[in-house]
Amino acid sequence: MTAALRTKHTSATLLEAAKSDIALDPALRPLWPDARLAGPAYTVQGVPGDNLALHNAVAAAPPGHVLVADCGGGSFGHWGEVLAVAAKERGLLGLVIDGAVRDSAEQAELGFPVFSRGIAIHGTAKRYPGILGRSVLVGGVVVRTGDLVVGDADGLVAIPSAHEAAVLAAADGRVEQETFIMSELSKGRTTVELLRLNPLGD
Numbered sequence: 001m002t003a004a005l006r007t008k009h010t011s012a013t014l015l016e017a018a019k020s021d022i023a024l025d026p027a028l029r030p031l032w033p034d035a036r037l038a039g040p041a042y043t044v045q046g047v048p049g050d051n052l053a054l055h056n057a058v059a060a061a062p063p064g065h066v067l068v069a070d071c072g073g074g075s076f077g078h079w080g081e082v083l084a085v086a087a088k089e090r091g092l093l094g095l096v097i098d099g100a101v102r103d104s105a106e107q108a109e110l111g112f113p114v115f116s117r118g119i120a121i122h123g124t125a126k127r128y129p130g131i132l133g134r135s136v137l138v139g140g141v142v143v144r145t146g147d148l149v150v151g152d153a154d155g156l157v158a159i160p161s162a163h164e165a166a167v168l169a170a171a172d173g174r175v176e177q178e179t180f181i182m183s184e185l186s187k188g189r190t191t192v193e194l195l196r197l198n199p200l201g202d
């Protein structure tokens with residue numbers, strides 16, 4: 001991981017803190033182990049089998065953003081090493097794509113965080129310019145430019161920008177509570193007791 005993270009909180013902590021379903025489809029997975037990203041989204045709408053929209057998005061996105069792309073389908077390698085190098089050079093933090101990518105070993109070597117629906121080697125046309133900066137549906141969640149996107153080994157969340165401060169504060173509280181619980185476990189207490197669970201169930 002080379003770029004700074006907007007928050008150190010994990011996707012799972014943020015999902016619990018949000019108390020709403022901000023999780024993207026778990027089928028969107030990190031391209032390489034330990035890939036992590038956290039930053040504001042810059043959205044792009046593409047079409048399956050064409051990646052001109054992604055080339056345009058890399059050229060247009062402000063530095064410090066995560067590209068969030070709907071390309072539909074998983075049969076084409078919409079994104080690869082060349083685009084990852086271009087994105088890194090332009091100060092982008094990562095890519096989340098509803099679609100497939102290729103050049104996985106090279107992108108892992110580069111350390112550019114990518115989350116995709118899969119890996120596919122077929123190349124794409126470059127005809128459809130795409131729609132930049134408008135809301136997209138990615139992994140079943142509507143993402144808008146400026147929303148906070150966080151991805152790690154567990155998955156991805158997208159936090160609407162209007163809720164970001166509240167969710168991050170709730171996540172701080174949750175981590176504090178879990179740290180307390182885990183310290184109490186070393187004293188012999190149980191999760192049943194600490195979480196006030198009913199051992200008999202409902």
Ligand SMILES: O=C([O-])CC(=O)C(=O)O
Pocket residue numbers: 051077078079080081082083084102103123124
């Ligand atoms: O051909 C493309 O545009 C996708 C690709 O493999 C790369 O960016 O390296």
Ligand SMILES: [Mg+2]
Pocket residue numbers: 080081082103
């Ligand atoms: Mg390539």
